[in-house]
Amino acid sequence: MSRAVVLTVLLAGLIVVGSTGSVFGAQMDARINPNNETSPFKMNYQKTVFIEYPNGGQLFDVLQGQEWSVIGEADISDPGVKSLMTQLNNKIKADGSQAQITDLNVSYDIHLKARNINTSVDYRVIIEGTLSNYVITQDSLKTLIDLGWRGLTATDEVVIDGHELNFPINILLEMEPEAAAFFVGTEAEEVLHRNLIDADFILEQPLTNWHFLFDPTGINVDAGTFGLSDEIAGYVVSSWTMGESSLREGRQVERVYEAEVMADQLYIVRSVQSSDQGNLYAIGFGALDIFDGVEIAGVTPTPPEDYATTSTGDFPVMIIYGMAAIAGIAGGAFFMFSNRALKNEKTGQQGIDPNRLVGYQTSVSSGGYQTNRGEAQLADGSDYQQTRSMYDDSSNSTQSPPPQPEATPTAAEEAACGCAASAEMGSECDCAMQGACLCDATCPCNADICKENAREMS
Known part of the structure; x- marks a missing residue:
């Protein structure tokens, strides 16, 4: 739908432009x-x-x-x-x-x-x-012609x-x-x-x-427009245009x-x-002037010596060449300044001095061939913290800490709380057996049943 609207607007614009002469x-x-x-x-x-x-x-x-x-x-x-x-x-x-x-x-x-x-x-x-x-x-x-x-x-x-x-x-x-x-x-x-x-x-x-222009090469091509013959070929034609x-x-x-x-x-x-x-044309080179308030042109068969122009303003050719020379000098000065600035800038290696590096081999023979791999490191240890690899930083390691050793049990705990039931029995019992043994007051076992038996024995 939007495309149809756009095409309709464009077509209408073309119709309006085409109908307007x-x-x-x-x-x-x-x-x-x-x-x-x-x-x-x-x-x-x-x-x-x-x-x-x-x-x-x-x-x-x-x-x-x-x-x-x-x-x-x-x-x-x-x-x-x-x-x-x-x-x-x-x-x-x-x-x-x-x-x-x-x-x-x-x-x-x-x-x-x-x-x-x-x-x-x-x-x-x-x-x-x-x-x-x-x-x-x-x-x-010279001929003076009236242009008023x-x-x-x-x-x-x-x-x-x-x-x-x-x-x-x-x-x-x-x-x-x-x-x-x-x-x-x-x-x-x-x-x-x-x-x-x-x-x-x-x-x-x-x-x-x-705008003022003149043709210094002659008007043999345009002679017919002036009603003249080819005999005037070589004359100058001046033209003034406005609009x-x-x-x-x-x-x-x-x-x-x-x-x-x-x-x-x-x-x-x-x-x-x-x-x-x-568009006003005149045979000859026309120099404008004013006579009694009326514009006139002084027409000569040829232009003045060393005179050249392409438009209104009477720019002699030397002025045009001079402007070009000034532009060339300015361009040369710019390039000289840029070249000097480049030479003054620091160039070359912008890091560690290669003279401070030393190489060492990082691989040996593997199978039936020898690899030639190596790395470079500082010859001395200075500034190592600024140049070392991030992989050498223990703070970047994600390895888990080693397991802690288990605590050594005490002698009383290792004895499994042995309790002498009686001197006559000559036997020991494990407090883990709880109700299967009798304990006296000397039993260090913390089990409730042992504590109860210890109270009863006392």
């Missing part, structure tokens, strides 16, 4: 070529809203069995896409960056699925476009193909008006009115906190907003969005 926040991927006027970028915005009705109720009746999807895509020819590009460019300008988006494509996928205890609504909007005007200055030695455009955020409505995509409440009002009516005018409406297209956290996280919890970025947690709605039953609305992620 990954929820990501804003994900950025951009590849900047300072030698070109434009470079591609991509942003992926995701969020999941859970509508929970643990006690059933009218909201459960409305959503029961519902499942639908709203899927589509549009390019710059769509008025809604043009409006979104304008919002993004205004936000970039407000952040102090000079870069601009010159082309944009939008794809979206919204999926609702009702279950017995909750309903989930997954929102996903992907924008892909072209970034331009990111080069600040350029000369033969990362906060691609829209705070107004984004309507494409008649669907408003930026605020989750609007798609519910369009597709499930009866269910959305439960949330209008409540705290749940505020939770559902948080904009989906939001990458402010990617901009707020300083690039100095991102994991670390000492630099801090602890990354998912953003959860929750509200309760009290109608005919208690309903809970929860919005879940994980921490943002970013």
